[in-house]
Amino acid sequence: xxxxxxxxxxxxxxxxxxxxxxxxxxxxxxxxxxxxxxxxxxxxxxxxxxxxxxxxxxxxxxxxxxxxxxxxxxxxxxxxxxxxxxxxxxxxxxxxxxxxxxxxxxxxxxxxxxxxxxxxxxxxxxxxxxxxxxxxxxxxxxxxxxxxxxxxxxxxxxxxx
Numbered sequence: 001x002x003x004x005x006x007x008x009x010x011x012x013x014x015x016x017x018x019x020x021x022x023x024x025x026x027x028x029x030x031x032x033x034x035x036x037x038x039x040x041x042x043x044x045x046x047x048x049x050x051x052x053x054x055x056x057x058x059x060x061x062x063x064x065x066x067x068x069x070x071x072x073x074x075x076x077x078x079x080x081x082x083x084x085x086x087x088x089x090x091x092x093x094x095x096x097x098x099x100x101x102x103x104x105x106x107x108x109x110x111x112x113x114x115x116x117x118x119x120x121x122x123x124x125x126x127x128x129x130x131x132x133x134x135x136x137x138x139x140x141x142x143x144x145x146x147x148x149x150x151x152x153x154x155x156x157x158x159x160x161x
Contacts (some may be wrong), residue, residue: 018140020129027128031143035118040128053147055121061141063134067113074104111135 014030025041036056038049046110078101085094115137117130131140 001072015112017143018132018136020132022129029130029140031147033147036144036147038128039125041057049120049126053120055123056122056148059117059119059130059141059144061115061117061130063113064116065068065113067108071105071108074108075101078104 014032017029017031017036020027020029025043025147027041028039030037030039034053036053038051040049040120078097082094082097082101085097111133113134115129115131116127116132118125118127119130131137
């Protein structure tokens with residue numbers, strides 16, 4: 001019993017920094033003592049990328065500008081569903097469609113824009129979302145900042161690019 005309490009990770013999995021859902025597949029970021037691990041899943045294939053903190057030159061996180069495009073597409077689909085319900089003379093279905101559309105659009109507005117990120121190392125650069133939403137970027141940066149070398153305190157940057 002004491003051995004289970006002494007081992008903070010009994011499953012052997014590293015602590016997950018973030019999980020970002022994308023249309024092509026999720027990206028999981030794991031934080032270790034000396035590196036950052038990205039598990040990029042596309043379909044049934046998972047590609048692992050390891051970024052050692054000593055090699056990281058910069059991490060740039062910015063909000064995705066497609067929020068209004070996404071909201072427009074969602075509003076167009078909702079408007080089409082509302083129009084079909086209205087043409088079928090179903091007031092209950094029309095009301096349900098209006099309420100669902102308002103809920104979906106309201107949640108998307110409340111959550112805010114999605115975030116994009118770019119990690120540049122001494123050897124390469126990698127572009128993948130590090131935080132799911134722009135509002136989560138500060139939490140991710142706060143978790144990464146203590147692990148970066150003291151010689152590059154400005155390596156992590158959150159920008160409104």
